[in-house]
Amino acid sequence: MAYVLHRLLQSVVVLFGVTIVVFLIVHLVPGDPIRIGMGTRFDPEVYDALRRASGLDRPPVEQYLTYVGKAATGDLGVSFRSGQPVTHLLTARLPATVSLAAVGILIALLVSFPLGIISAVKNGGAVDSVVRAVSQLGVSLPNFWLGMLLILLFSSTLGWLPPSGYTPITEDPLEWAKRVIMPGITVGVVAGSILTRYVRSSVLETLSMDHVRTANSKGLPARLVLMRHVVRNALVPVITVTGTQIAAILGGVIVVEVVFAWPGLGLLVYDAVRARDYPLLQGAVLLIAVIFLLVNLVVDLLYAKVDPRIQLGGEQ
Numbered sequence: 001m002a003y004v005l006h007r008l009l010q011s012v013v014v015l016f017g018v019t020i021v022v023f024l025i026v027h028l029v030p031g032d033p034i035r036i037g038m039g040t041r042f043d044p045e046v047y048d049a050l051r052r053a054s055g056l057d058r059p060p061v062e063q064y065l066t067y068v069g070k071a072a073t074g075d076l077g078v079s080f081r082s083g084q085p086v087t088h089l090l091t092a093r094l095p096a097t098v099s100l101a102a103v104g105i106l107i108a109l110l111v112s113f114p115l116g117i118i119s120a121v122k123n124g125g126a127v128d129s130v131v132r133a134v135s136q137l138g139v140s141l142p143n144f145w146l147g148m149l150l151i152l153l154f155s156s157t158l159g160w161l162p163p164s165g166y167t168p169i170t171e172d173p174l175e176w177a178k179r180v181i182m183p184g185i186t187v188g189v190v191a192g193s194i195l196t197r198y199v200r201s202s203v204l205e206t207l208s209m210d211h212v213r214t215a216n217s218k219g220l221p222a223r224l225v226l227m228r229h230v231v232r233n234a235l236v237p238v239i240t241v242t243g244t245q246i247a248a249i250l251g252g253v254i255v256v257e258v259v260f261a262w263p264g265l266g267l268l269v270y271d272a273v274r275a276r277d278y279p280l281l282q283g284a285v286l287l288i289a290v291i292f293l294l295v296n297l298v299v300d301l302l303y304a305k306v307d308p309r310i311q312l313g314g315e316q
Contacts, residue, residue: 033276077279086283097264104187116199138193164261202234243299
């Protein structure tokens with residue numbers, strides 16, 4: 001519990017730093033959000049009134065302190081573009097991104113673990129060469145290119161799947177599955193390829209350890225040695241990479257969501273950047289940072305669960 005509290009306090013400091021960086025970046029980006037929002041209907045009086053109402057006429061330091069003060073109470077402000085509370089917009093989009101990330105990481109895990117283990121066991125053979133080549137190809141594929149290729153094949157050519165859009169799983173699970181499978185594969189391919197390489201490397205390292213050689217010398221079945229003495233010990237570094245991949249997926253689905261018109265946080269951030277919607281952009285980045293920190297905390301807690309030799313917050 002002390003370790004968790006310590007990490008949570010560290011997270012507060014990190015989030016404070018995130019608010020500073022994001023505030024500076026969004027205010028340094030050229031473009032006036034009020035002017036962009038008014039478009040061709042520009043009126044100087046209305047423009048000045050909107051700047052006063054949004055607080056943009058105040059000094060930057062005062063704007064930042066006001067933002068941090070409200071954010072600490074859960075108030076992330078109001079979107080310049082829609083006029084809706086940022087918290088409401090984020091919570092409305094979060095389920096779509098979480099479902100996409102969950103499907104992507106599930107596909108990555110289902111593919112990477114068997115391929116990585118088989119590749120390590122068949123080290124140097126034809127199967128190992130094929131797995132390494134495929135994983136290298138998967139890492140090299142750009143997300144947007146793979147997404148468009150899937151749309152071209154399964155939507156435009158075969159007509160099997162809808163090219164875009166989102167249906168909540170609570171409304172129609174079958175329609176949700178049809179719409180999430182292509183963006184899920186797009187997200188999962190890169191993460192799965194990276195995980196496959198780490199699983200293979202970790203299993204190979206574990207196979208050369210003394211306790212595995214001892215188990216083999218006792219005549220234990222190869223499958224039993226693999227599952228009991230190799231896979232579990234190989235999980236610790238793999239969990240680290242899996243955690244970073246989950247965080248990377250949550251923070252990097254912008255391109256995939258734009259390609260598939262997936263109404264999640266990524267598409268929301270994309271629209272916020274285009275409209276210079278400062279409160280919405282700051283809120284979205286802050287939420288992604290919170291998710292990133294929570295995922296890393298869960299990963300650290302899993303270390304001790306998988307390997308009892310690891311003592312969190314102390315010496316091994």
